[in-house]
Amino acid sequence: MFALLIAGIGLLVVIYARYYMSEEDSVPRFFSFLLAFMGAMMGIVLSGNVILLSIFWELTSIFSFLLISYWHNSSAARDGARMALTVTGIGGFCLLVGLLLLGNIVGSYDLDKILEAGDVIRAHSLYVPALVFVLLGALTKSAQFPFHFWLPNAMAAPTPVSAYLHSATMVKAGVFLLARMSPALSGSYEWFILVGAAGMITLLLGAYFAMFQQDLKGLLAYSTISHLGLITTLLSLGSPLATVAAIFHMLNHATFKASLFMAAGIIDHETGTRDMRKLSGLFRFMPITGTLAMVASAAMAGVPLLNGFLSKEMFFAEAVETHADSFLDRILPYVATLAGAFSVAYSLRFIHTVFFGPKPVGLPKEKPHEPPHWMLFPIELLVVACLVVGVIPAIAVGPILQAAAMGVLGPDTPEYSLSIWHGFNLPLVMSIVALVAGALIYILLRNYLAQCKDGAPVFRRFRGQRIFERILVEVSWRWARLAERRIGTRKLQPQLRWVVFTGFVAGLLPLWLSGFEPRPFVFSGVDKAFAAIWLIGICLALGTAFLAKYHRLAALVMLGGVGLIVCVTFVWLSAPDLAITQLLVEIITTVLILLGLRWLPKRNEINDAPITVRARLRRFRDLALAVFCGVGMTFISYAVMTMPVPDAIATYFLENAYSQGGGRNVVNVILVDFRGFDTFGEIAVLGVVALTVYALLRRFRPADDTMAMPEQQRAQNRFDEERPDRSAGDTARDYMLIPSVIMQWLFPVIIMFAVYLFLRGHDMPGGGFSAGLTLSLAFLLQYLAGGTRWAEDRIRILPLRWMGAGLLTAALTGIGAWAFGYPFLTSHFQYVELPLVGKMPAATALLFDLGVFSLVVGSTVLIMVALAHQSIRINRLRAIDAAKTKET
Amino acid sequence: MEIILSIAIGVMTFCGVWLILRPRTYQVIVGLSLLAYAVNLFIFSVGGVKTNVPPVLVDGTATASLADPVPQALVLTAIVIGFATTALFLVVLLASRGLTGSDHVDGRSDPS
Secondary structure: OHHHHHHHHHHHHHHHHHHHOOOOOOHHHHHHHHHHHHHHHHHHHHOOEHHHHHHHHHHHHHHHHHHHOOOOOOHHHHHHHHHHHHHHHHHHHHHHHHHHHHHHHHOOOEHHHHHHOHHHHHHOOOHHHHHHHHHHHHHHHOOOOOOOOHHHHHHHOOHHHHHHHHHHOHHHHHHHHHHHHHHHHOOOHHHHHHHHHHHHHHHHHHHHHHHOOOEHHHHHHHHHHHHHHHHHHHHHHOOHHHHHHHHHHHHHHHHHHHHHHHHHHHHHHHHOOOEOOOOOOHHHOOHHHHHHHHHHHHHHHOOOOOHHHHHHHHHHHHHHOOOOOOHHHHHHHHHHHHHHHHHHHHHHHHHHHHHOOOOOOOOOOOOOOOOOHHHHHHHHHHHHHHHHHHHOHHHHOHHHHHHHHHHHHHHHOOOOOOOOOOOOOHHHHHHHHHHHHHHHHHHHHHHHHHHOOOOOOOOOOOOHHHHHHHHHHHHHHHHHHHHHHHHOOOOHHHHHHHHHHHHHHHHHHHHHHOOOOOOOOOOOOOOHHHHHHHHHHHHHHHHHHHHOOOOHHHHHHHHHHHHHHHHHHHHHOOOHHHHHHHHHHHHHHHHHHHHHHOOOOOOOOOOOOOOOHHHHHHHHHHHHHHHHHHHHHHHHHHHHHHOOOOOOOHHHHHHHHHHHHOOOOHHHHHHHHHOHHHHHHHHHHHHHHHHHHHHHHHOOOOOHHHOOOOHHHHHHHHHHHHOOOOOOOHHHHHOOHHHHHHHHHHHHHHHHHHHHHHHHOOOOOOOHHHHHHHHHHHHHHHHHHHHHHHHHHHOOOOHHHHHHHHHHHHHHHHHHHHHOOOOOOOOOOOEEEEOOOEEEEOOHHHHHHHHHHHHHHHHHHHHHHHHHOHHHHHHHHHHHHHHHHHHO | OHHHHHHHHHHHHHHHHHHHOOOEHHHHHHHHHHHHHHHHHHHHHHOOOOOOOOOOOOOOOOHHHOOOHHHHHHHHHHHHHHHHHHHHHHHHHHHHHHHHOOOEOOOOOOOO
């Protein structure tokens, strides 16, 4: 039924909007949003999984935001949209929490399972929180008190949107959810109190506010709120009959309210205003619209022979029956009658002010007339539906309603009769009282209403909107600023200090709580050579830390030393793959930092200001933190190392590497086969880093104090200038002659070595990473040997192509597995005989490794070359600077 | 064996943490490198410290006596990524030095 409602009214709205939208508006945008919204709405009503439901729920919030703010030039539309999004967004989040709780209670996120487990849910200790969260979601969406304020503000939307979202679909999602969830959640006292109170207050207040609106759409908006309150109240009662009535009223309300919104849109369209103080006597200009609106609003008021009457009767009948003995129950019939009277009053007002009375004066558009026929057609259809349902209910909607009620209630669906005449009973009396009282109210208030300001008396000052905006400003502006001022900092050091401190505490706490005891250190059985190596390593590490401030080069050399010792450790501990990679990376990093050091001038110890007490204190704090971290790491790693290694996933890899991956080097097989997807992501990261470095260096401008030629080069050039037989630059070129000849000779050898490492990678230590690093080292050495210009005259490396080719090869290898019906990156292997080389593995993983290799080469070379090129670029920068000084 | 390795990890962590809390960019880059060594060794040591075991599958050797390949694979990728981040940080350092003329981590040394 709901799907029918959404699709049917959607179709009518689309037809209507075709004529409503003016030529300046972007129609494609409008229709795409509208249809997307329709899709999301369909998703809500049709999804069988609560998480999916929640996602569609959020989607409707987003699309309603886009639709309300469709006229994004108007600030009212923007504000209304933002408010709607905030309120429904928060609600959607609460709903998700509630649904997760429910799913947790039931143990399944299937809607059917949850609905079946109603008794389990109600008995669970988490029932109340889950209920509250789900209700928050539903009530915000359906604009129920106290969240009703967003709906009138959302009226800044184009009228087709209001007709669709705010009468038939979006606001119905909330009550739909309530109805849908009622088998699981309803029937408890909490449910009745929460839902019933919200529904009754909304019912009454909405109707009351609606009477005093001066804006046509405002009136309709509040009336919608009130009708939704009615549905909510019905659902709160928890009896099957009430649920049927609620569903019936959802259907009826959608038909008459959508047609009324469309009628309001036509009036706005033809006269240029929606202010009821200006409108009057339009019946003589547009009789058809007038008639249709009259019928629809009569349905809204609950006049007999129309559909509104039927569901209202059912409501009254349910209200009279006492379901639980509480205050809410006892006042319900009176509230219902009063709200009915109010709704009669505002319906009368809508019709009387707009269509009757003297001719309108001072309208923005002169000579209003009937709109094109197709614009009226949707209204006609809906109004006819109102009439048909009202006169012959059992035949017209009986089957649909039956299906919908069965959908919600299942086999418990009660017997009910849809007919106009149930005999002279209490609900009929209430209807009559409401009709008469409503007419009286309108007659009494008529003159007051014709002049009064917008908004209901007494409540005019309590505007939900104001409160909402105050809260918004308070939270998102003042509190945020306060928090930023109090705990924020723009300095890196405190941030890092907090990160390290938090990390330390986070590491310590679980150990502390679980009663961790450091293991006693055992010094016996220590390999003396290993100890000696690390003695040097520790000294180097301390030296690095000590010298990094003033003696950068020395620190770098020591850092390299530490790296080498780490490398030796890897060899020692049976990890040759790591040792190779570590060694190569160590070399490249050192060269890289050396290249960078060119642009970092020497620091002068004397220039620094004397150390203050505060600085000393800060240093002491950092030192203490560092000591704690170091000691903690020592204990933890000792404990980890001396514990027996649990039989984890390692065995699986070791056992299957050869049979499934076709390689004996398990590390490589893991990288390119078992965990190939991780490696794929990783090489992508490497490529991104290389590109970022490249991009950053393209606009790099070194600091002024590093613009001059380095000291060494100056000395060399001076030496050249002093001798008549030498020209400038000779020494710089020649003083590395012998190493550079060796490097040039080694070029093919290193390439060969790289190929060797690559080919044997699957079975022996090696592989794409180390081969790639080796090859890029070969290139790097040529740069070192002959200088950038010399190298680039002789070899053309296109690092970007290497990178692209590498990434593509890796990806295509992965995709290739699809062709054979396997998941991404499944590898295939066999051994092939190559001439000269002999038997070698030819797994598709080798191709993937080729991609890794190519990308590593490209990225490394790109980074290096980009940095090396700065020495050439600086000449150009110097020339530009010289030209500038000449001009000035 | 284990005791030396854990002391080494501890010392390198100490130096690394101390350095990344310093105000000069170069100190931070060196500190990150040291920290990376410590972390890599730590991850590596999770697989158990084994000397003189075959790192690749050899026929006739029981799998239990082999070196644990999983931490090795993790550390291998960590080394390469560590290199990438060092390169990136170095270039950011240089660019910041070029833009601000200072090698303080905040781009200026005054504590305002």
